[in-house]
Amino acid sequence: MKAKRMSSCSCPECGSTLQFTEWSFVDSELDLEETYRLTNGTFFKHICPECGMEFNSYHSLNFNDPRSRTLVRYIKNDDLDNKNEGNVSHILLGDENAPDYTIDVLFNPISFMDCIRQVRFGYISMENGAECAN
Numbered sequence: 001m002k003a004k005r006m007s008s009c010s011c012p013e014c015g016s017t018l019q020f021t022e023w024s025f026v027d028s029e030l031d032l033e034e035t036y037r038l039t040n041g042t043f044f045k046h047i048c049p050e051c052g053m054e055f056n057s058y059h060s061l062n063f064n065d066p067r068s069r070t071l072v073r074y075i076k077n078d079d080l081d082n083k084n085e086g087n088v089s090h091i092l093l094g095d096e097n098a099p100d101y102t103i104d105v106l107f108n109p110i111s112f113m114d115c116i117r118q119v120r121f122g123y124i125s126m127e128n129g130a131e132c133a134n
């Protein structure tokens with residue numbers, strides 16, 4: 001699995017196009033900066049260089065924590081809608097050949113980052129009250 005690629009999104013305020021690195025897979029032991037940004041909630045945040053607008057642009061992402069043997073997956077609704085229902089189980093569990101792993105699948109990016117905090121620190125944000133769906 002290729003972990004990252006260049007992607008772009010549009011500023012919701014002024015319409016400018018921003019380039020950013022879109023990750024499909026973050027490993028907590030290899031990708032320290034990205035793991036930090038996931039746990040502090042800024043991973044999906046962008047700042048428009050034209051107008052300074054701060055906004056979030058979400059995309060599907062897998063987060064692997066080898067220490068706790070947990071894989072946390074965020075699947076963006078758009079990605080799910082593109083597949084027919086029969087293929088959903090493949091999307092959810094397709095390529096993991098790790099039966100002793102806990103796999104959490106979330107469809108909300110805020111819950112996804114809460115789940116990662118819980119995996120890393122045993123901590124759940126009281127604001128959002130989300131729990132891992134395992």
Ligand SMILES: [Zn+2]
Nearest residue numbers: 011014048051
């Ligand atoms: Zn802008």
